[in-house]
Amino acid sequence: MSIGKVFAGSALLLSLASGLTAHAEDRHVKIINETRHTMMRFYASNIGKQSWEEDILGNRTVKVGDSVVINIDDGSGYCLYDFKGVFDDGDEVVKSRIDVCKTETFRFTED
Numbered sequence: 001m002s003i004g005k006v007f008a009g010s011a012l013l014l015s016l017a018s019g020l021t022a023h024a025e026d027r028h029v030k031i032i033n034e035t036r037h038t039m040m041r042f043y044a045s046n047i048g049k050q051s052w053e054e055d056i057l058g059n060r061t062v063k064v065g066d067s068v069v070i071n072i073d074d075g076s077g078y079c080l081y082d083f084k085g086v087f088d089d090g091d092e093v094v095k096s097r098i099d100v101c102k103t104e105t106f107r108f109t110e111d
Contacts, residue, residue, distance in 0.1 A: 026101075027100045028072070029069070030070075030106070031085075031108070033063065033067065033085075033108050034065070037089045038061050040088055041057055041086040042055065042056050046080065047082060080097050081098050083095045093108055
């Protein structure tokens with residue numbers, strides 16, 4: 001086999017591996033509010049943290065039936081996160097151990 005073919009094959013494998021790595025690290029999750037109240041704040045903290053990170057929504061809200069796409073990646077490499085939604089009626093809903101490496105959509109619903 002020629003060096004050119006080996007180089008071309010190696011470049012192809014490297015290209016494919018890079019694409020897989022980028023996809024595996026995609027932590028964008030669509031958060032859908034299927035409750036009866038507007039979501040005022042949203043928090044996501046990897047399971048290695050002992051406290052909640054900052055409110056990801058900032059000055060935005062998620063009205064009933066609306067959604068927002070959030071990049072959950074905090075640079076830690078974690079896939080498991082706890083989510084907390086705070087709603088306009090004062091309720092706080094916590095969902096634990098959400099795999100953001102596999103989950104593309106997460107719904108806050110009335111239990």
